[in-house]
Amino acid sequence: MNVVVSKAELGKALQLVQSAVSKRTTMPILSNILLTVDQKAGTVKVSASDLELSAVAQTKSVVKSGGATTVNAKVFGDIVRELPEGDLKLVLGEGERLEIHAKGSSFKIVGVSAEEYPTLPGLACQAKDKINAKVLLEMVNKTLYAVSYDETRFNLNGVCFEKAGELGGKSTKAKSAKKEGGTFLRLVATDGHRLAIATRPVSSLSFDGRVIVPRKALSEIRRVLELEGEKDVAIGIVDGFFVLETSDFKLAARLIEAQYPDYSQVLPQQKGTDAVLNTAELAQALRRVMLMVTDREKGVRMTFSPGTLRISSSSPELGEAVGEVAVKYDGNV
Numbered sequence: 001m002n003v004v005v006s007k008a009e010l011g012k013a014l015q016l017v018q019s020a021v022s023k024r025t026t027m028p029i030l031s032n033i034l035l036t037v038d039q040k041a042g043t044v045k046v047s048a049s050d051l052e053l054s055a056v057a058q059t060k061s062v063v064k065s066g067g068a069t070t071v072n073a074k075v076f077g078d079i080v081r082e083l084p085e086g087d088l089k090l091v092l093g094e095g096e097r098l099e100i101h102a103k104g105s106s107f108k109i110v111g112v113s114a115e116e117y118p119t120l121p122g123l124a125c126q127a128k129d130k131i132n133a134k135v136l137l138e139m140v141n142k143t144l145y146a147v148s149y150d151e152t153r154f155n156l157n158g159v160c161f162e163k164a165g166e167l168g169g170k171s172t173k174a175k176s177a178k179k180e181g182g183t184f185l186r187l188v189a190t191d192g193h194r195l196a197i198a199t200r201p202v203s204s205l206s207f208d209g210r211v212i213v214p215r216k217a218l219s220e221i222r223r224v225l226e227l228e229g230e231k232d233v234a235i236g237i238v239d240g241f242f243v244l245e246t247s248d249f250k251l252a253a254r255l256i257e258a259q260y261p262d263y264s265q266v267l268p269q270q271k272g273t274d275a276v277l278n279t280a281e282l283a284q285a286l287r288r289v290m291l292m293v294t295d296r297e298k299g300v301r302m303t304f305s306p307g308t309l310r311i312s313s314s315s316p317e318l319g320e321a322v323g324e325v326a327v328k329y330d331g332n333v
Helices: 007-020 073-082 133-141 170-181 213-226 279-292
Strands: 002-006 032-038 044-047 053-060 063-065 067-074 087-092 098-104 107-111 130-133 158-164 183-190 195-202 210-214 233-238 243-246 248-256 271-278 301-305 306-316 320-332
Touching: 002 007, 007 044, 007 053, 007 073, 007 087, 007 213, 032 063, 032 073, 044 213, 053 213, 063 098, 067 073, 067 107, 073 098, 073 107, 130 133, 133 183, 133 195, 133 233, 158 213, 183 233, 210 248, 213 233, 213 243, 213 248, 271 279, 279 306, 279 320
Parallel strands: none
Antiparallel strands: 002 063, 002 087, 032 044, 032 067, 044 053, 053 248, 087 098, 098 107, 130 233, 158 183, 158 210, 183 195, 233 243, 243 248, 271 320, 301 306, 306 320
């Protein structure tokens, strides 16, 4: 292995796979990252796995000779981060010693043969469906916060992905999407106290039914989607894995093998009342009123009346707070 690679690009690749490195394992080699240099493609691939989550990122480089090795993820990441900006030279010497050369600095890291690194689970699966990264990021952001952290209820420790027949709702976006027809992706999360649902139209989905994608995987996916912006990404549910793929990154997460609860049973079945409010005004009012809430389990009281939403809270230790928000529209659903 003899390759010259940009510090910035290598650092980005390391950040993308870092969360897949096993922190506590009976297999010490999973604390390493796998470096693979492909002379023909002119790339350096950085891979990691904890056997539940696998990730690989690649970056273009100037390759004199190919090869592969594994090195401690933390040590290698710390070295790359502290090196000056510019190009780095990586050379694999005798005895699995990885040499790192930069302007004014050089290191030798004791590595472990790449042949001892286990197969990366799920990364051979293909992601066939396309979705806009910004749309998927919005869906994840609107559901991930509601995932349960209670390990005894492991079927709630992830977000449910399912193929939906329609968008639902009364919004203009929902009505126009319903007229166009097509396929919809729905994300659902709950911790037993709150329920979050996000549904968006997609061009196609090659899976049916419901699957549960773990919280850890979605936290990593969210970071990747933020970098992709308006680009399309590929997703897939294949052989028990959720797969996400971009032009230079691929992630495979083992699905939670459990049945997601029937959330439709807790959705209101009777017609209620629509109340349309300004998002920023509602958020500001809630932040102010929450200043008088001392217990996280306690909430605020919301009183709806024609044209006004009254939000109030009280605490024996602190006092009381009241805020009002104008209701733009209210009427029967």
